[in-house]
Amino acid sequence: MAAPDHRAPGDPGTLATLLSDDPAEVAAHLLDGWLISQLGERVAVRITEVEAYGGVGQDPGSHAHRRRTPRNAAMFGPVGHAYVYFTYGMHWCANAVCADSGIAGAVLLRAGAPLTGLDDMWAARPAARRVRDLCSGPAKLCQALGLDGAFDGADLVAREGRVTVVDDGVEPPAEPGVSTRVGLSAGSDHPWRWYVPGDENVSARRTGTRRGRAGRAEAAGG
DNA sequence: CTTTGGATCGTCT
DNA sequence: GACGATCCAAAGG
Numbered sequence: 001m002a003a004p005d006h007r008a009p010g011d012p013g014t015l016a017t018l019l020s021d022d023p024a025e026v027a028a029h030l031l032d033g034w035l036i037s038q039l040g041e042r043v044a045v046r047i048t049e050v051e052a053y054g055g056v057g058q059d060p061g062s063h064a065h066r067r068r069t070p071r072n073a074a075m076f077g078p079v080g081h082a083y084v085y086f087t088y089g090m091h092w093c094a095n096a097v098c099a100d101s102g103i104a105g106a107v108l109l110r111a112g113a114p115l116t117g118l119d120d121m122w123a124a125r126p127a128a129r130r131v132r133d134l135c136s137g138p139a140k141l142c143q144a145l146g147l148d149g150a151f152d153g154a155d156l157v158a159r160e161g162r163v164t165v166v167d168d169g170v171e172p173p174a175e176p177g178v179s180t181r182v183g184l185s186a187g188s189d190h191p192w193r194w195y196v197p198g199d200e201n202v203s204a205r206r207t208g209t210r211r212g213r214a215g216r217a218e219a220a221g222g
Numbered sequence: 223c224t225t226t227g228g229a230t231c232g233t234c235t
Numbered sequence: 236g237a238c239g240a241t242c243c244a245a246a247g248g
Contacts, residue, residue: 051240061240071233088241089230095240108240127243139241183240203241207225224248235236 015167016080016157019098023052023105026098028194030165031172035112037163039146040120045112045135047165049195049202051181053095055104061187064104073153075104080157080165084142084149091139092148096156096165110138110182110193113201121145137203173197182206 015033018026027050036044053062055075063072063085074083075097083095083106099105112135114121121134121144128134128144135141142148147163156165177195180188182205195202 053240063240066234069234085240086232087239089232089239091241093240110240137241143242181240185239206241224246226246227244229241229243231239233237233239235238 015165018167019079019096019107019157020100021098023054023098023107024190024192027052027107027192028176029172030096030107030109031176031194031196032168032170033172034115034166034168035109035141035145035163036166037145037147039117039124041117043117043120043145044115045141045145046115047109047111048113048199049111049193051108051110051194052192053106053108055099059187059190061181061184061190062104062106064106065187068104072104075106076102077153078155080155082147082151082154082156082163084147084152084154086149087139092142093138094142094147094151094163108138109141111136111195111201111203112141112144113196113199114144132200134201136201179205 018029030047030050033047034044035047053059055064059065064075068076079098081097083097084092086092095106095108097106114134125134125143135144151163154163155161173196177197178191179193180191181193
């Protein structure tokens with residue numbers, strides 16, 4: 001909820017190295033890292049939920065499963081850059097590209113805990129009622145940080161980028177929550193979703209008959 | 223608190 | 236022409 005005072009963004013350089021590996025290997029390491037944008041002043045969140053997506057022929061749930069297309073091109077590009085896509089006719093979602101060069105892969109940034117720039121986030125998300133409504137979902141996160149198609153391909157590990165993912169040196173959870181991915185019709189069997197246990201800034205999984213199975217409020221429990 | 227239906231358009235078949 | 240890596244308002248317990 002409130003921003004811990006002791007946290008301070010560090011050197012983004014080490015992150016590029018981290019991301020040069022399989023999405024499923026690196027995804028959980030992004031938990032508790034910082035995602036910062038320059039909407040208004042400085043808007044920052046602590047990453048609380050991520051999902052891994054694989055490359056061609058590796059992952060039926062991935063946009064890159066079939067082949068490279070104009071939309072998913074960023075997934076085949078440099079590690080540490082953003083893959084931002086438009087979905088459901090109205091929402092943007094952002095990924096951090098990873099995997100070795102030439103092999104498509106990405107980590108979807110699904111949720112975050114607001115740290116700084118709360119005023120800008122409230123302004124960017126009029127529908128939000130509580131703090132946990134600001135960034136508790138991939139499209140909410142993008143809206144709160146002002147991320148859209150203009151950020152597709154942006155360098156997330158550049159020292160002075162418009163959007164930056166930063167490792168603040170704080171270790172990610174020793175035992176992160178794990179589950180299957182949200183909202184998929186294919187590839188939903190892989191346990192490639194990770195989240196900070198007990199954090200309320202985590203997306204709610206739909207429990208209805210449309211998809212998925214018995215998911216619950218996994219933010220609870222600890 | 224939970225559940226349901228609707229919005230809305232780019233992308234790929 | 237179909238379907239989303241989703242969110243929100245409304246309605247019911």
